[in-house]
Amino acid sequence: MKKILFVLALISVCFVSCKKNKEKAIIGKWQIVMNITQYQGGSDSLDVRKANDFTTFREDKTFYITNGKEDKNFNYFIRENTLYYFTLGGMDTNRMEIIMLNSKKLSLKMSLPNFENTTMILNYERVD
Numbered sequence: 001m002k003k004i005l006f007v008l009a010l011i012s013v014c015f016v017s018c019k020k021n022k023e024k025a026i027i028g029k030w031q032i033v034m035n036i037t038q039y040q041g042g043s044d045s046l047d048v049r050k051a052n053d054f055t056t057f058r059e060d061k062t063f064y065i066t067n068g069k070e071d072k073n074f075n076y077f078i079r080e081n082t083l084y085y086f087t088l089g090g091m092d093t094n095r096m097e098i099i100m101l102n103s104k105k106l107s108l109k110m111s112l113p114n115f116e117n118t119t120m121i122l123n124y125e126r127v128d
Helices: 002-025
Strands: 027-037 042-047 054-059 063-064 071-079 082-086 094-101 107-109 117-125
Touching: 002 094
Parallel strands: none
Antiparallel strands: 027 042, 027 054, 027 117, 054 063, 063 071, 071 082, 082 094, 094 107, 107 117
């Protein structure tokens, strides 16, 4: 019985530390470098480095997206491998799957609700 309790305690510590690691690892400024759209029957990719689109995640659970002309602000939280984001006072919470997150690269996958069986993968590189 003690072994089972120990294993359960160990699993819960790993779960909490993995969550905190993702929340810490995502903080910073990221530049979107590649969009990949996957649809039934194929996919397209687009190099978007020259667009100068940046996303900055902050410790206060907010992030903003800027392209030099327009800024958009959101709140976010991470649960397991999913990034949930929303605007305060907004009606919808959106989500993106975290495919990869390390010190240099971030990949997020989102479904496009207006296009059946279509997803977009956003690939970022850290700039700070």
